[in-house]
Amino acid sequence: MAFGALAPRAVAQSLPIRLEPDKELMVPVEGGRIYVRVNGDLTSRRPPLIYMHGGPGGNHIGLLPLTALADDRAVILYDQLDSGRSDAPEDPANWRVPRFVDELDRIREALGVERWHVGGGSWGGTLALEYGARRPRALQSLIVQSPLVSTRSWMADAARLRRQLPAETRDTLTACDAAPPPDATVCDAATKAYYDAYVRRSTVRSPLLADYAGRQPRQAGRVVYEQMWGKSEFSASGVLADYNGEPLLKKLNGPRTLFVCGEYDEATPATVAGFARRVPGSTFREVKGSAHAILADRPAAFLELISTWCSRFDRSV
Numbered sequence: 001m002a003f004g005a006l007a008p009r010a011v012a013q014s015l016p017i018r019l020e021p022d023k024e025l026m027v028p029v030e031g032g033r034i035y036v037r038v039n040g041d042l043t044s045r046r047p048p049l050i051y052m053h054g055g056p057g058g059n060h061i062g063l064l065p066l067t068a069l070a071d072d073r074a075v076i077l078y079d080q081l082d083s084g085r086s087d088a089p090e091d092p093a094n095w096r097v098p099r100f101v102d103e104l105d106r107i108r109e110a111l112g113v114e115r116w117h118v119g120g121g122s123w124g125g126t127l128a129l130e131y132g133a134r135r136p137r138a139l140q141s142l143i144v145q146s147p148l149v150s151t152r153s154w155m156a157d158a159a160r161l162r163r164q165l166p167a168e169t170r171d172t173l174t175a176c177d178a179a180p181p182p183d184a185t186v187c188d189a190a191t192k193a194y195y196d197a198y199v200r201r202s203t204v205r206s207p208l209l210a211d212y213a214g215r216q217p218r219q220a221g222r223v224v225y226e227q228m229w230g231k232s233e234f235s236a237s238g239v240l241a242d243y244n245g246e247p248l249l250k251k252l253n254g255p256r257t258l259f260v261c262g263e264y265d266e267a268t269p270a271t272v273a274g275f276a277r278r279v280p281g282s283t284f285r286e287v288k289g290s291a292h293a294i295l296a297d298r299p300a301a302f303l304e305l306i307s308t309w310c311s312r313f314d315r316s317v
Contacts, residue, residue: 015065015299016068016071017064017208017209018068019209019212021037021038021039022038022039023037023038023042024036024037025110026087027103027106027107027110029106030094030099031081031091031094032081032087032088032094034079034081034086034087034103034106034107035060035078035079035084036076036078036107036111037060037077037078038074038075039067040069040070040071040074040075042113044073044074045314046072046310046314047114047314048073048116049074049075049116049118049306049310050075050076050077050078050104050116050117050118050119051063051066051075051076051077051120051121052078052120052121052123052127053077053079053084053121053123054120054121054122054123054125055080055083055122055224055225055228056080056082056083056123056224056225056228056240057082057222057223057225057228058083058084058122058124058221059079059084059221060078061209061212061216062295062296063077063295064209065299065302065303066295066306068303069306072307076111076113076116078107081094081099081100081103082094082095082221082223082224083221090223090224095224095227095239096239097126097127097130097239097240100127101127101130101131101134104118105138113138115137115138115140116138117141117143117309118141118142118143119142119145119306120144120147121147121294121295122145122146122148122267123148124145125145125149125267126147126148126149128142128143128144129147129149129245130245130248132144132251132252132257133248134251135251139256140256140313140314141257141309141310141313142252142253143260143309144257144258144259144260144275145259145260145294146261146265146266146272147259147267147275148245148267149275150243150244150245151241151244152244153246153271154236155234155236156271158233158266160268161194161198162234164197166193169193169194172186172189172190173187173194173234176190176191191232191233194233197264197291198264198265198266199266199291199292199293200292200293200296200297201290202297227239246275246278249279250278254280254281254282255281257276257279257281258283258284258285259279259282259284259285260284260285260286260294261286262286262287262289262290262294263288263289263290264290264291265294269286273286285305287302289301
């Protein structure tokens with residue numbers, strides 16, 4: 001759930017990432033218009049993949065490594081309302097989980113897609129869970145990556161992971177939760193230590209993605225993050241404070257559902273695997289060496305996993 005957790009800060013330099021879209025458009029949704037980009041052939045026999053960014057309030061930039069799959073199938077990325085290049089009305093009436101899920105069907109209709117593979121990471125994993133639970137006929141397969149399934153389980157994991165940090169960092173985070181000191185850099189440093197351990201472990205930087213990010217006209221998202229989640233990673237005080245998607249697990253099509261997380265993920269392997277066990281026939285995979293931002297930490301391994309998964313279901317209905 002870290003704001004910007006999937007930012008484009010670490011990615012294998014050799015991946016054939018497509019920075020520029022083959023097609024882009026603004027799609028009308030409830031509350032405004034959202035930015036959508038496509039790479040690859042939407043008329044291919046292989047159903048496209050659409051992938052949802054995290055946040056709330058993230059953007060598509062950190063998902064650009066997925067465009068390396070565009071030779072095999074079309075890859076659809078987008079910015080949710082109030083995020084990235086999409087409209088930012090900042091209207092609380094729009095900050096509802098079902099409305100964010102509805103954006104998917106508006107995109108599918110605008111692009112004329114009959115069937116597709118749907119995935120998402122972190123908050124995007126929440127939306128994937130919600131979409132999959134609707135059992136839409138258009139859904140070819142589902143990828144639920146490092147998801148927020150319930151705020152209760154997410155906060156329990158965060159508490160356990162914090163206890164594994166050095167005592168000084170733990171104490172600082174606890175103090176910052178209660179009453180942030182005048183010098184915010186102290187809290188920022190402690191939070192960074194948590195992020196470095198459980199959100200993004202790689203220190204590799206991609207100049208190409210950094211340049212692409214710098215050329216984007218809008219980097220909205222902080223407002224919707226704070227209003228839907230809270231002021232910090234460790235404070236769920238917004239719309240999602242009482243979110244519980246666990247009852248939706250039983251509604252998923254298990255054999256077509258992949259749960260995945262990183263070895264050091266803040267959505268811990270034990271928790272995500274536990275959710276997978278509650279979905280009969282589903283698959284769980286752990287990406288070794290990765291934290292929450294798998295496309296940043298282990299992009300090649302993740303792309304291979306996603307490509308193999310989607311290919312498994314390309315011809316089945």
